[in-house]
Each structure stands twice: as structure tokens, then as C-alpha cells.
Amino acid sequence: GAVVSQHPSRVICKSGTSVKIECRSLDFQATTMFWYRQFPKQSLMLMATSNEGSKATYEQGVEKDKFLINHASLTLSTLTVTSAHPEDSSFYICSARAAGGYQETQYFGPGTRLLVL
């Protein structure tokens, strides 16, 4: 099956620093990648959608200058949390969708736990 990896799996940083999270599709090309945020005991909240080679589309209420998304290749997307604050602490999950066909399925990465001190 399709595999999506995320790195790091867990990160702790100081308030005011920036953190980069990588999302890779290991065995397929992902034309579209999605970034989600999940609070404890809650469902996934879509933050943004990115297509390879173009700017990401952010959901309402998500600060695009704070959550920088780059989808530079068909297998890699990055999320950078800039000037992180404690309220940014969360579980971030990426998802990738393979190219071609109308019945594409989204595959999810294992998530990254971010703790901002």
C-alpha cells in the first residue's frame, strides 16, 4: 500500500523559534498534499492543501504567514511553523493523494507531535 512518512515524529522547541516538519510519499507521486492539525480527543482539522509547484490553499482562520507550506516536489511537502508559541502545540498530520484518476485515496502520515515551551 501507499506509504506516507513524516519527520520528525516528535519535536520540542522554545517559544519564538521555527520548526519544520517534512512529509514524504515513499512509493507514489503525490500531486496534492494536505496538512491537518489534531487537538487531543478531537477530529482532524484541515489547515491547508498544497499542489506540487504552486502555492498552498489555506483554510479559513489559518495564518498562512505562520504556517508556511512548500510542496517542491511530487514526493515532498514541508510545513514550517514560524515563531512558534505554546498555543501551536499540537499533533500535525500530513496526507498525500496520488496522481491520476477520480478515485484517488488519501493516505496519511504517522503525525508529528509539536510541543512549544
Place this chain on the structure above:
Amino acid sequence: AQSVTQPDIHITVSEGASLELRCNYSYGATPYLFWYVQSPGQGLQLLLKYFSGDTLVQGIKGFEAEFKRSQSSFNLRKPSVHWSDAAEYFCAARPHSGGSNYKLTFGKGTLLTVNP
């Protein structure tokens, strides 16, 4: 508005018992439907999906789901639950059309506890 509802926040079953997790959707047209499972601290794993055709869908780990158009439902079932099935289960849907940026809509999830 498009929505996915999982009426049960938490379900507890005994190991070996049967399981049914409910999911209802509200869309203008029948969407594509998915069930994902999330173990603690992990990402989501796809259990099964329904696009069209046979309304009874088989998935991994012995799970199946039945699409019922008349009830706008896509309930997940397993005849005999194992302790390792304890996890959070999410039902999700997306429209058939929407361009390259279609979005999955998730239910709030159902936490499954399995008693020995």
C-alpha cells in the same frame, strides 16, 4: 452544508463480541466514503472505502462496511473484535467532484475500548 456524523463518541465491547460503528453523511449527492483507524499517537490508516458498486465493502483487519443510500449511512462492522482493535475510528467523506482540491470531511470519531 456537507457533514459526517458519528453518533457514538465512545463504545466499549468485550473481546470476541461483534462491533458496529455508525456513520451518517449529509451531502447533496452520494459522496465517496471512507473509514480510517487511528491508534494512540499515530496517524490514520485506511480501513476501507466505498466509491460505487457493491454496497458491502470489505476492508483490512476483518472489517466491513455497508453503504445504505436510503439511510445515508456507512456503518462499519466486525464480527469478532480483538483487543488490538482498540483505537479511534473516523468516518470520512468527500464529494465526487471538486477539482484537484477536493476535501475530506471527517466525523468526530468514535473511541473503541475493548474489554478482555
